Amino acid sequence: MSLFDKFELLAQSRRALASDGPPPVATPFDRVLSATRGVINGQEVLLAGTNNYLGLTFHPQVIEKAKTALEELGSGTTGSRMANGSYASHHALEAELAAAFGWSSAMVFSTGYQANVGVMSSVVGTGEYLLIDADSHASIYDGCRMSKAQTLTFRHNDPDNLDRKLERLGADAKKTLVVVEGLYSMLGDQPPLQEFVDVKNKHGAWLLVDEAHSFGVFGDKGLGLTEAMGLLDEVDFAVGTFSKSLAGIGGFCVSPHAELDLLRLASRPYIFTASPSPAVVAATREALSLVLSGQHLRQQLKKNMERLYDGAKAAGFQLGSEIPGPVAALILPNRETALSHWHQLLDQGVYANLMIPPATPNGLCLLRLSLSAAHTDEDIDQILFALNGIKAQQNKVAKA
Amino acid sequence: MSDTTDPIHDAIQQALVATAPDRTDLDWDVPLSTAAGLDSVQIMNLVMEIEDALDISVPMDVLADAHTLNDLAKALGTLIQSQAGGSTA
Numbered sequence: 349m350s351l352f353d354k355f356e357l358l359a360q361s362r363r364a365l366a367s368d369g370p371p372p373v374a375t376p377f378d379r380v381l382s383a384t385r386g387v388i389n390g391q392e393v394l395l396a397g398t399n400n401y402l403g404l405t406f407h408p409q410v411i412e413k414a415k416t417a418l419e420e421l422g423s424g425t426t427g428s429r430m431a432n433g434s435y436a437s438h439h440a441l442e443a444e445l446a447a448a449f450g451w452s453s454a455m456v457f458s459t460g461y462q463a464n465v466g467v468m469s470s471v472v473g474t475g476e477y478l479l480i481d482a483d484s485h486a487s488i489y490d491g492c493r494m495s496k497a498q499t500l501t502f503r504h505n506d507p508d509n510l511d512r513k514l515e516r517l518g519a520d521a522k523k524t525l526v527v528v529e530g531l532y533s534m535l536g537d538q539p540p541l542q543e544f545v546d547v548k549n550k551h552g553a554w555l556l557v558d559e560a561h562s563f564g565v566f567g568d569k570g571l572g573l574t575e576a577m578g579l580l581d582e583v584d585f586a587v588g589t590f591s592k593s594l595a596g597i598g599g600f601c602v603s604p605h606a607e608l609d610l611l612r613l614a615s616r617p618y619i620f621t622a623s624p625s626p627a628v629v630a631a632t633r634e635a636l637s638l639v640l641s642g643q644h645l646r647q648q649l650k651k652n653m654e655r656l657y658d659g660a661k662a663a664g665f666q667l668g669s670e671i672p673g674p675v676a677a678l679i680l681p682n683r684e685t686a687l688s689h690w691h692q693l694l695d696q697g698v699y700a701n702l703m704i705p706p707a708t709p710n711g712l713c714l715l716r717l718s719l720s721a722a723h724t725d726e727d728i729d730q731i732l733f734a735l736n737g738i739k740a741q742q743n744k745v746a747k748a
Numbered sequence: 749m750s751d752t753t754d755p756i757h758d759a760i761q762q763a764l765v766a767t768a769p770d771r772t773d774l775d776w777d778v779p780l781s782t783a784a785g786l787d788s789v790q791i792m793n794l795v796m797e798i799e800d801a802l803d804i805s806v807p808m809d810v811l812a813d814a815h816t817l818n819d820l821a822k823a824l825g826t827l828i829q830s831q832a833g834g835s836t837a
Contacts, residue, residue, distance in 0.1 A: 357782070498809070499807060500806075500807055501792065501796070501808070706787035706788050711790065
């Protein structure tokens, strides 16, 4: 009898993925060379499995700002925002985020995970409700577990199901926070946001949109799906992360409600952790400025998305979303095929993400390709060449 | 499985057919996530089918305490009774 016995199923899953080559889960990188190139097991690869949607991780201005802050303000704050960890730059970043949305308030968290957990666990409490999309990210589920509110789920991207759930709540719908994401990272699909807004308005509920994967990607200023759909006036909270388009680490919540500021006194994931380091904050402020003025980056990313989606469909792959987005999820028939395709892609010099149950919706086995504005046409063609090769080999085996 | 005309049992059995068709004969007393081999997503889908069939909303904390199908049936019965008594969810 060991405390570790309960992890045996997980250990078995990991053993099932083992091979002579690099592991597909927690793949070790020898080095990262640029926004689109890395070295795995001594082999230079094209990175098509990161969240570096605008390719800003190596932007010289971002790096310069981080270096300066590191030299001038030190390597860390060594304290909570509630104690000694609130620097002028933290407040400046919050003001810049709020101004970008045209809203009154913003809070910066130390990670994107903590932003969701911190907001959901504090903004709704006893006698109130969280009503979340069933395919929500783990950070949303964990925020719900930490909250004293009662949590209900509605079917993924199903406004009718949300409507039924709010109807059942009756008058309590008005003390319910509905949570959706701007882009679901497993299948790369987007929510019918206008329909969700209509439903929450019908019942007087509140709405939070997690723009973790959509911030930087959609909207004229890159604020996410809410901006792209013209719905900024309809949302109560937008949550996001610094670790994708903003190329750093951290998270935020922005709101038109000035009372968001009160969460600083109530949100445990905000209070009981050290604040983001000065270098991270400086890099993020610069990246934010580049995101807001980055229409050209979004245009290049859109072009890359369409090129990859068209090519993957033409090669005969089924995709998780009909609408091109920064994530192209190839739906594969089983775990073995997904694993084999992952290794074949890597052999062709392309790193992607292997996604298998229980991390995926509906037990799907996926090969997740994610794109960057820093990818060139030649990069996309390299991915498509590899995918076509895999398909040709698959067809050859099927005929044999 | 349980042979009954109880609407809760019927809803669970129909939900199993819809979401885990290869596991419709599983023992209602075995833990769902280990012995029955259902992953968290399958359990979630199972519950959503049950919600539709019974026209109820099942809070996440109810699921946390329901380790077997018989636990779930019992918890659903309690939930339906409490809702009939006026509380919401």
